[in-house]
Amino acid sequence: MKRIFDVNPWHVLTTDFKPENKRLQESMTSLGNGYMGMRGFFEEDYTGDTLPGIYLGGVWYPDKTRVGWWKNGYPEYFGKVINAVNFIKINFKLNGTKIDLATANFSDFKLDLDMQHGTLTRSFIVDQDGQRVRVTFERFLSVAQKELSVQKVTFENLSDQAVELKVASALDADVKNEDANYDEHFWNVHEVTDDRLIAQTVPNDFGTPQFTSGMQVSYVTSLTHKAAEVTDTATVDRYFGTLEAGASVSFEKRVVVVTSRDYPTDDAIMTALQRLTDTVSAQSFDDLLAAHEAGWADRWQQSDIQIEGDTEAQQGMRFNLFELFSTYYGDDPRLNIGPKGFTGEKYGGATYWDTEAFAVPVYLGITKPEVTRNLLMYRYKQLDGAYHNARQQGLDGALFPMVTFNGIECHNEWEITFEEIHRNGDIAFAIYNYTRYTGDTSYVLHEGSKVLTEISRFWADRVHFSKRNQQYMIHGVTGPDEYENNVDNNFNTNYLAQWTLKYTLEILDQVSDDQAAALNVTAEERAHWQDIVDRMYLPYDKDLDIFVQHDGYLDKDLAPVSAIPADQLPINQHWSWDHILRSPYIKQGDVLQVMYDFIDDFSKTQLKHNFDFYEPMTVHESSLSPAIHAVLAADLHYEDKAVAFYNRTARLDLDNYNNDTVDGLHITSMTGGWIAMVQGFAGMRVHDGQLSYRPFLPKQWTKYSFRQVFRDRIIEVTVDHDGTTLKLIAGEPIDVQVDGTTQTLTQN
Structure with a gap:
């Protein structure tokens, strides 16, 4: 495997x-700060193959659901993240020639994502008519x-x-968006001045809100301002100057970006833009960078994992x-974690079950x-939409x-939209997981109890x-294995439905009276729910001593993945969908996902039998799959397998394992490295409120070492x-188990 970036502990760096x-x-x-983000495309125009993309948290557009054969219950629209106004564009000419790296003569290229400080730097030397100019771009989203x-x-x-x-x-x-659903512009410019642009998304036919985005730009440079x-x-500011031999000059661009999510009127947007611009203008580049770096230092102080x-x-x-x-640091309960975050258009930038199962x-x-509580509140505040979805299917x-x-x-794929209903159980599990881990019952006994009750009524x-x-049975579904x-x-x-009813x-x-x-919840409802719990069908094969993924799975031609010719992998890029559906191959853990979620509820024998059967059948063509297998392998003392799965999940995008990183990173699966190490290698569990x-x-x-937040403590x-x-870094003394022995941790 040829890597396109150097291996470096704090940098994603290349000179090629x-x-x-x-x-x-x-x-x-890609860069982001939770509020907005962008791909690492060039500031200047590039006429070669590129995917420019800037995305604003919570800003999206509905497009008509397009299917060949309409079915009752289909969603009316297919939501998509939209490409924001390009506010980072900077073109330049040297001696009258516009520089485009697709055609220019250049050398000494360097591209450096500094993860410690949250900055992106790019530099190169342009050789233009015998004259050489080094150009260095630096950017960050504060x-x-x-x-x-x-x-x-x-x-x-x-x-x-x-x-x-x-310049x-x-x-x-x-x-524009590259996505085929969009063949037109979707921003109408309301106002554009020398330093400001306010645009609104084009009207839609579905009653969803239009979004307004406003941005104001300011510059710091010794170059001469020619005109705007x-x-x-667009608004274009032009600057010029003479760069003497051996001399250098800098050009700073600061852009303040606000949206109607926070400022609902144009007047409010303009007021906010001016206020924020005035604040920013009073600070130097070094001041702004230092404040940004301090924020990243705080994050790493609490969460960095060190591997030697x-x-x-x-x-x-x-x-x-x-x-x-x-992508997300919990500052806004209206936001969630899209599978591609701010790094691309695939998956529409929307929220999936990945959040509850993998990010929480x-x-x-x-x-x-x-x-995490904000992630749970996100679902609670969208209960009205969840009612609508159930009614669309004629369900309570x-x-x-x-x-x-x-x-x-x-989402307009039926087998995903209305068959992959396990996500209802995953959301219930996230409530349980939060409560078990934090000891905080304030959510589950109030908002959470409402969510659990309505999910249970659905089941x-x-x-x-x-x-x-x-x-009791559940027919016509798609599990995590798509x-x-x-x-x-x-x-x-079936297991999640049974467990959710029991937990509810x-x-x-x-709960209070x-x-x-x-x-x-009536007595009759409770009795019915208990009956479902008591008599839920869970497929099981006595001879193999395994839980069966679904009825009929064992009737397939059960050849392992190792039997697939190497030139046919990944199968989702070589086989027809019909071929895949008839095969026994598993995209990601399904039975094993449940065993990961409820790992303490299964015996080691059950875990071993199921892992030994299903892991050889799994192609791991979901980015979410390796981390779960790493934890289970570690629990079974299959240490080499655990490490192999860790390497796959931790470097999934850096090494482009599934040949699909060009359109964006797999953000929700980036939780996999932490899961594989902390829950897998370190064997972290919470039993009856105690960390072990x-x-x-x-x-x-x-x-290796890591810091973990647990019940108002930070433990190293x-x-x-x-x-x-x-080591207890912060908080009151606490008892922790290591290999079955209790230790009392105190500071110092």
Whole structure:
């Protein structure tokens, strides 16, 4: 495997520019601050293959659902993230020639994503008519001031003759999405002045809000300002100057970006733009950068994982955490975590079940509890949409969406949208997971009890009773393994339905009388839910001693993945969908996903039998798959397998494992490195409110350490050849188990 970036513990760095890798480089050098983000595309125009993309949190557009054969219950629209106004554009000319790296003669290229400080730097030397000029671009999206984008371009004349320099910097609304659903512009410019642009998304036919985006630009430079040109879609500031031999000059661009999500009128937007611009203008580039770097330092102080003896593993872990934090850090409960974050258009930028199943466990361990609570509140505030989704299918209760921006389902593939209903159970599990980990019952006994009740009402209506078997069943579903569609009695789905009903009944016994009255769960409902719990069908094969993924799975031709010719992998890029559906191959853990979620509820024998059967059948063509297998392998002491799965999840995008990183990073699967190490290698669990570890040290490593947030404490765990050391960094004394022995941790 040829890597396009150097292996470095804190940097994603390359000195090799190859046009065929341009999109990969853009994906891997994406920046974000939770409020907005962008791919690592060039500031200047590039006429080669590129995917420019800037995205604003919560700003999206509905497009008519397009299917060949309409079915009752389909969503009316398919929600998509939209490309924002390009506010980072900076073009330049040297001696009258516009520089375009697709055609220019240049050398000494360097591209550096500094994960420690949250900056992206690019430099190169242009050789133009015998004159050499080094150009260095620096940019960051401030984590200290979420609405702020900062850029700095430095031009250094390396030749012995003067160079005429011209710079054209723009706010440009002439942008499109590459996605085929969009063949028109979707920003209408309301106002454009010398330093400001306000645009609104084009009207839609579905009653969803239009979004307004406003941005104001300011510059710091010794170059001469020639003019500001205003068109219908852009404002362009032009600067010029003479760069003497050996001299250098810098050009700073600061852009403040606000939206109608926070400022609902044009007047409010303009007032906010001016206020924020005035604040930013009073600070130097170094001041703005120092505040931004301090914010990243605080994040790393709490969450950094250090690995000694394996630089590839170290880089992968930090890359995962960096891009995860760039996407979401819990500051806005209206936002969630899209599978591509701010790094591309695929998956529409919407919210999936990935958040509850994969992101929640990580955020619980690396941030304050409020961050995860905001993720839970996001679902609670979208209950009305979940009611709508259930009614669309003629069902009671709440069906949370597979894909959404506002709670309404907006995905148009039936086998995903209305068959992959296990996400309802995953959302219930996230409530349990938060409560178990933090000890905070304030959510589950109030908002959470409402969510659980409405999900349970959905499950109670969605199951059916088999008179022949005298058991409850669920037909016509797709589990986490999306290579099996429209199956009956998917083990994952049935188990989560049963567990959710059971957990809801437990919570109903704990809520206040007022909350119980508001929930209005009748005695008849409770009795019915308990009957479903008692008589839910869970497919099981006695001879193999395994839970069966779904009815009929064992009737397939059960050849392992190792039997597939190497030139046919990944199968999703070589086989027809019909071929995949008929095969026994599993996209990601399904039965094993449940066993990961409820790992303490299964015996080691059950875990071993199921892992040994299903893992050889799994192609891991979902980015979410390797982390789950890493934890289960570690629990079974399959340490080499655990490490292999860790490497795959931690470096999934850095090494482009699935050949699909060109259109954006796999943000929600970037939780996988932390999950594989902390829950896998370190064996972290929570039993009855007590934290416990059963660590092992991978053979290739000499040491690893991580910090974990747990119930108002920060605990540092270090594992090396001498054993495991725990240190309480902050908080009150706490008892923690290591390999079954209780230790009392105190500060100092």
